[in-house]
Amino acid sequence: MTNKLPKRVRSPFLTFAFAAVGAAALSISSPVPATAQSTVSAFAQSVAEAAAREGEVAAFYRANGYQPIWTGNSAEDLSRRKALLTALSKAGDHGLPTVDLGDLKMRMANVTSVRDLGALEVELSTLLVDYAQGVSSGILTPSKIDSGIVRKINRKDGTDVLSGFASSSPAGYLKSLPPKNAEYGRLMREKLRLENAIQHGGWGKTVAAKKLKPGQSGDAVIALRNRLVRMGYLSRSASRSYDASIQKAVQQFQADHGLTDDGVAGAGTIAEINVTPEKRLASILVAMERERWTNFERGERHVWVNLTDFTAKIVDRGSVTFRTRSVIGKNVSDRRSPEFSDVMEHMVINPTWNVPRSIATKEYLPMLKNNPNAVSHLKLIDSRGRVVNRGAVDFTKFTARSFPFAIKQPPSSRNALGLVKFMFPNKYNIYLHDTPSKNLFAREVRAFSHGCIRLSDPFDFAYALLAKQSSNPKATFHNALETRRETRIDLEKHVPVHIVYRTAVAPAKGRVNYRRDIYGRDAKVWAALQNAGVALHAVDG
Known part of the structure; x- marks a missing residue:
């Protein structure tokens, strides 16, 4: 979001006085000009000039005859100004770049010509479009960040934004823009929690040990205990040994971070425990941006594959009704699984x-x-x-x-695709499938494939999909399987598939879960967000 008002120009003919009203509204008064027609014409010309490089904004003003929606003295204009500046003041809550509202208000208070007024009109419209697009569908273009993020973003058209805003309740329209799903709200709450933790000194001394296990004692165990307390995994304790309460806290931490939950703080667990709240906050801001990328109707029933979590889920009306482990693409340049959405149309049993x-x-x-x-x-x-x-x-x-x-x-139990594959035809040649290599599902990190998603429980996954169209889905599946011939079964109702990459996930119950950035994509997203003006913030407690 950029400020584009020209330098102040004094006019002997017009004097515009701007004063703050309420949270951020503007009151405008002007003397009667020589002719109203000449002023309108001059205003239209100044708007046209200021909007020349803002295609969608320019199109809006051409369509409405260059009528102002911000800079008049009507109650509607005042309400729009107040709503926009209030929203911009809270942009940081969404992990968006912030606008220097002090500078903006100062320039508003120093408008002295019709030319200034037209430039201000266009700037406020541009700020609205930037905010609306950013808070609803993200500020980044995913494909420019990493070639594996092939997700297409549907940006709101700027002309539609301005038209919709001008004809709606301003505050209500702005409130409708961010993602409405519960996950986004929970991520915002975690953002606030982490900001408070940073404000109060973080999570304390890091754990200086390669491995800690029950029964041990010493400074490293104390550091582990204190860090678990400050992160909320352990009640305040004076214990100096790795007791049962610490073991239970470590197990819960491991479960929340995709680690083997054996209660032993090995190298991987300690590395995750030592991650700073600042780094976790960056993960949350990235997750919020990614959530905005998927701010669309995902389907009453859909498949959700989170690459970093090594899971595939079937979601029905917002609830996970099936979950299985997955193996994803190996972390090398030509094997990483891409991120995109498509629609599953059929399954192939006994595939070639x-x-x-x-x-x-x-x-x-x-x-x-x-x-x-x-x-x-x-x-x-x-x-x-x-x-x-x-x-x-x-x-x-x-x-x-x-x-x-x-x-x-040919089809066989040794086939690399196993005994079933699930097809959502796409140009990346990615699909979900069975595998004869079942041992890999026991691994903590499961990035071994050439890019496709292998499922630990493909038969059960098939039963769950077929249950919507068969009274006996298991029999339907096995009747085809037992022929040992390649057989296609169409899904009567196609199922959207979303392959995503979330290193921070906020479940309805329990703490936020974090995962490793296995492909390094989130590091790239965070760098791009910083370049766009997003910053970490601590809040006063």
Whole structure:
């Protein structure tokens, strides 16, 4: 949000006096000009000039005949000014850049010409559009931050913002803009809690130990105890040993941070305990921006995949009705799972794995060059759809670009996709699926795939989806499975799928959960927010 008023220009013909009324309103008075028509024309010209580089704002004023919505002396104009400045004064509550309202009010009080008045009219409209778009759908363009954040943002049209605001209750319109879901409100409360913690000195001395376990004592245990107390995981205690109460507090902390909850403070747990409240606050501000990116109707029933949490959930009317562990893309440049939304249309039981060309040429071609009979469970298919006799092929003459074959894996329990995949066709070739590699779901960090999302309980996931269209979803699924043939089952009602990346999640009950920034994306988002003018704030307690 930028201030664009020109320098003060004194006019011998007009004197405009601005005075604060209430929270931030403006009162305007002006003498009768030589001709009202000339003043209107001059005002229109000044608005047109000031809005020349603000396309949507300019379009609004062209459409309304350059009539002011801010700078008149009517009760409506006064109400709009008051509502906007009140909203801008609270922009920081939403983790948005703040406006120097003192400077803005000073310049409002020093308008001395029609030209100044027109510039002020446009500035207030521009501030409204910037605020409305920022608080409703975020201030950043995700795709400019990281190539894996391919989420499309639906910004409010500036002309629609101004028209809607001008024809509505100003305060009511501004109140309607932020996300209305409960998660956003809980994140705002956590923001306030962390700001208070920072104001009061943070969470105390960090824990200087590689590992602590029940029964131990010493300075590191005391530091652990004190930090857990200040974070709210432990009641005030004078215990100097790692007792049962500390163990229980550590277990709860671990559960809230996606760690193995064994009650032992190992290196990973201590690293998370030592994270500062400032860093947690940055995570909250990023989460709020991400929440604004998904400020749209998510679907009465939808699938919610949080990459950092390694989970996939089915949500019905706001409540999680199914949850399973997931494996996501490995943290290397060409395997990280992207963030986007699409719609699940069908599932494929006993799927064939059509090996992506990148995998075929980068991983399998080198193996075939060394041994034509390598990966014998895979079939090579030529351009006519025929299975290739490997013994008749000299693989050494092919490069990644010239390799002419497709590679497929027929349906089987050993298939890389397992026994079922869930399709929401998209240009990123990402889907949810089963896997024969079940051991990976026991890991704390589960980033191993080529980008698709593997599910720990795919059969149960399928039953839950089919329950909306089958009286016996389990039988429907297994009747197809037992054929051992590739079978497609369409979902009668398509289900939105949202693949998100949230390192801070505020559940309805319990404390806010935090997760590691496994792909480093939140660090990039936070840097971009800071560049846009967002700052950490402590509040007076």
